[in-house]
Amino acid sequence: MRLFLGLVVLTFLLGCSSTKESDVVTVEKAVCDIPYSTYQATVTGYCQEVRADLTEELPTTIKNIELKPVEQIPEVFWFSKKMEYTLNKQDGPAPLVFAIAGTGASHEASKMLSLQKTLYAQGYHVISISSPTFSNYIINATTHEDMTGDLAKDAKTLYKTMQKVYAQVQEEDNVEATSFSLTGYSLGGAHSAFISFLDETEKKFNFEKVVLVNPPVSLYNSVQVLDGYLDLVGDREAALDMVESIFDRFAEQYAVQESSKFTQDSIYSMFQGVDLREEELKLLIGASFRMSSTDMMFAIDASYNIGGFIYKNHEISKFESLTHSMHRADEITFTDYFDRHLLPWTIKLEPELTRDEMIARLSLKNLEDYLSKSDKISVVTNADDLILIDGEIDYLREVFGDRAKIFERGGHCGNMDRKSFVEYMNTQFTGEKS
């Protein structure tokens, strides 16, 4: 957990970069001078490409909906008693897109914001839903039977949640949808595929268009990659030294910059000065992923009295120290979650199930027939997306044919606010038909 440092500082730096318009006195450089790598693009964004001209005007309402009786929300999550989502509403009737966030991300994560701006500008109402791996979603929207990470079951709860949410915005905000579409990035992309498949039989939305953005092909393969970037069990010392070194270099860079303020440009130039090596960038990505999966597991733990990082049969009070849980979670990977929790949990319901069958279930390959025949579904990703292993890009090309758009560069979701990506999205979500 000491490794959260890098990410925490990083998040803070990036978060602080949103200066008010009136503060911006110098024109930002169009692109950055950082040497490109897929890891760099994943961490800082694909800043070598020009940013898309996304609308600043985005009418945003943060909404919440009660999905469970308040008594069922654990006290430690006192701040999370309703499920939150974002609505961007057009003035009149318009087509509507649901957007699903990636692993550990909320409905208002920065990548979701890019999607919202892109889609809203095309004339859509946009409803953004947090990932089923995000604490607020887990606590409010999941059930005891549907354990997070089982894509088909996640899709089932997402589908129900989307219906309730749409009913709410119809009633409270007079949103009128002329048609429905669906998108999601990263894990949310895989969820979108499973939701669309479910919709073929349930027919509640009859999606017109479904776009999967940087989805994993096999969830298991992808989490193996990301878990591997942060190896605390194998070599804790090395990981800690690396974090300290990254941190010291950021401090040095901050010390030499002219102003004490953070701007987008100053952050890029700090990155340039720090000159992170590949292992260091991987470490940051791995730490970020670990942080997400820790939050996810803790929320499951507390919601369903699992007793993993917390005391079983113990109601955690809102002032109680959770530091011991954070220490315990330190070395636990998403793969551990799969083996120690998700798999045994599912086997209890289906005693015949094998580990390999479970791994195969959590994959787009499970929907291969459907995906290869469904003209409304397309996929957009990058040839160097680090969550895809060898052969998976080819697999996407094969299954989706000309409905697959593969950019050469961009890492994992590093280009979602860049010009060519947004242009592609605009060809998919035209907003004209209704």
Place this chain on the structure above:
Amino acid sequence: MKIANQPVKIFTSVAMALMLSACSSAPDIEANAEPPTVAMPDVKKEDTLIGRYSDPFEGFNRRMYYFNAKADEYVILPVVSGYKAITPDFVETGVSNFFSNLGEIPTFVNSLLQFKFGVAAETLGRFAVNSTVGVAGLFDIATPIGLDEQDEDFGQTLGYWGVGPGPYLVLPLLGPSSLRDTSGLIIDSAVHQATVNELGLKDEEALLLDTLRAIDTRANVPFRYFESESAFEYEKIKLLYMKFREIQIER
């Protein structure tokens, strides 16, 4: 911890001791509770980042964090958004600039105290330009002409001279701090007060000014309690605060 300014230390110690001693954050475990199945990793606490920053006042701090989150939600943020709604943007910017300009004085004093004469000169230049051409600080003329904004406070000065942060501390309404930075804050507030006294305001005018300053400060911090929805937000913010102060002191 090295010794900070003695009177300040005594003052804060007494105040804190009164408030902090009563609270605990240790879990009150039920009889039928079972220990977590995931064991504690076999590492010394001092060797983990979170264990490295001592938090003996955790019980108090967590309660204060909760109080601050509630105060933010029910009082401060509504006031801030009311302020933003009724005030035209250029007025908000003017107000921000005005208080930033007043803030140049403690920055100036503290950069001198750290022998950072370049920073002091730049800050003095900013203050001179913005107070005159910038109409008493309402406009920030200095930044466009290349006098960059700097940020030094007495907590950083103490850190510069080797005073460790001491225990983490969450202050009522003001949020994350440390024993050292709280001492620093008291000194900086005194400097600020002396500046305000120079303006020769009546009591109620001074109160209005302080209120406006508080609103402006909150309006410029893009942070919402529990927006992360993480159960570990307290720990993450603590780490962030302690590390960020180290970065600032390195500067």
